[in-house]
Amino acid sequence: xxxxxxxxxxxxxxxxxxxxxxxxxxxxxxxxxxxxxxxxxxxxxxxxxxxxxxxxxxxxxxxxxxxxxxxxxxxxxxxxxxxxxxxxxxxxxxxxxxxxxxxxxxxxxxxxxxxxxxxxxxxxxxxxxxxxxxxxxxxxxxxxxxxxxxxxxxxxxxxxxxxxxxxxxxxxxxxxxxxxxxxxxxxxxxxxxxxxxxxxxxxxxxxxxxxxxxxxxxxxxxxxxxxxxxxxxxxxxxxxxxxxxxxxxxxxxxxxxxxxxxxxxx
Numbered sequence: 466x467x468x469x470x471x472x473x474x475x476x477x478x479x480x481x482x483x484x485x486x487x488x489x490x491x492x493x494x495x496x497x498x499x500x501x502x503x504x505x506x507x508x509x510x511x512x513x514x515x516x517x518x519x520x521x522x523x524x525x526x527x528x529x530x531x532x533x534x535x536x537x538x539x540x541x542x543x544x545x546x547x548x549x550x551x552x553x554x555x556x557x558x559x560x561x562x563x564x565x566x567x568x569x570x571x572x573x574x575x576x577x578x579x580x581x582x583x584x585x586x587x588x589x590x591x592x593x594x595x596x597x598x599x600x601x602x603x604x605x606x607x608x609x610x611x612x613x614x615x616x617x618x619x620x621x622x623x624x625x626x627x628x629x630x631x632x633x634x635x636x637x638x639x640x641x642x643x644x645x646x647x648x649x650x651x652x653x654x655x656x657x658x659x660x661x662x663x664x665x666x667x668x669x670x671x672x673x674x675x676x677x678x679x680x681x682x683x684x685x686x687x688x689x690x691x692x693x694x695x696x697x698x699x700x701x702x703x704x705x706x707x708x709x710x711x712x713x714x715x716x717x718x719x720x721x722x723x724x725x726x727x728x729x730x731x
Contacts, residue, residue, distance in 0.1 A: 531621065544598055545576050545623055552650045556625060557684060557710040562599035567630070570642060570714040573597070573604075574625045580618055582611075591618045593641075595626070604628060604639045614644070623647040627713050643713055655730035658686045658709055663725040664694040671722060678718045679703065684710025686730065 530540050546553065558574045559567050575597035582591045588608035595604050604626060606618055617624060627643035660675070679688055688703040709715060716728050 549647045560599040561597045561602045570627055570629050572627050577620050577622045580620050588612045602639055604641050606641045617644055655686055658688045658730045661691045661727045664692045666723045674722055679707040679709055682709045682715040
């Protein structure tokens, strides 16, 4: 009950109350022994139970939420994603409840509710149950991505995943393409998205394809185009309507416009 927050309204911290459990049990056992033996205090009444000081230190908020989930099956005082809300919005995360209608590569985020790891010819892969505020989905992590950082795909880890719909054994599933712990996300979105293009490639058809690619990924990050000829460079700021939401699909699309084209953000 203490771990789940049943006594939060009375003020003492959960950590402070839990630290007194052993001492409370000891005093209760001593009182039972005295009653059983008929012992009384010097004045013929039972001695008062001493008042124990409760420490003010508290568990980290994430640990409190974990207690609630384990003991009650739901979160009471918040959600693990609350503190990451601004960064998730900047990253263009799709709520899991809306993932069914997403196309191409897109981002989801949540807590790993469960993780099943199996061995394959290529190594190990994982089947995650990912949970956010709107629901949960299974996400398949193939061997190459899993083996790159196996600790990321454990229960209770908060993850940002770039995923894509795919087919496996006749069933439609989400497959992870990229992964990153939420704690590693930058505190703010990048200030600019830079597209570097060799000057000799520039013509009207290329600029039209560039504009179309940017327009397909609208977002909050302004775009700059850097034209260079090996010795000199010209940087042009794209209009506000071409601001983008960075992601692997946009990067792949832009770098595929021509040889030597690179993208970066800062």
